[in-house]
Amino acid sequence: MVRSRDGKTAIVVVVILLLVVCSVAGVAVLKKNGHGKSSKDAVPEGPVSMVTIGELIVNLADSSEIHYAKTNVVLEVHGKMEMPEGEGGDASTANAPLRDAIISIVSSKHLADLSRPGGKEALKAAIMDACNKRLKDAKVTSVYFNEFAMQ
16 A cells, blocks of 8 residues: 555656746746747837927828818837938938838828727827838837827
């Protein structure tokens, strides 16, 4: 009887040791990979800059009445923004793809979408996603509205 009990105890000890080893290995793998975040979600290393997109006046998608949104957008960007090649490039040229993305997103919204609670926050998230699709070595982490008016 004593021997069979010792055999069961040994099996339980081995199982517990295996669980501990697997847990430690799992934690090590998660830490190595950035706590389970994909590389797409990782914030690039490099400078943090505030990119002023400037004032935008955009027609909204309402078809029954004419509505527009007037906004002034600033993006918080982590990483290095690519400047256009050649000597003729300036900040407004570099921001053109981002301005285009923002105009496309805002113009696809209806007045009711933006007026409801959380509408502007949803717009910020959509702008962030659209801008990040256009950036290679940088990532937009926040969107700020310096002005926002609708009519």
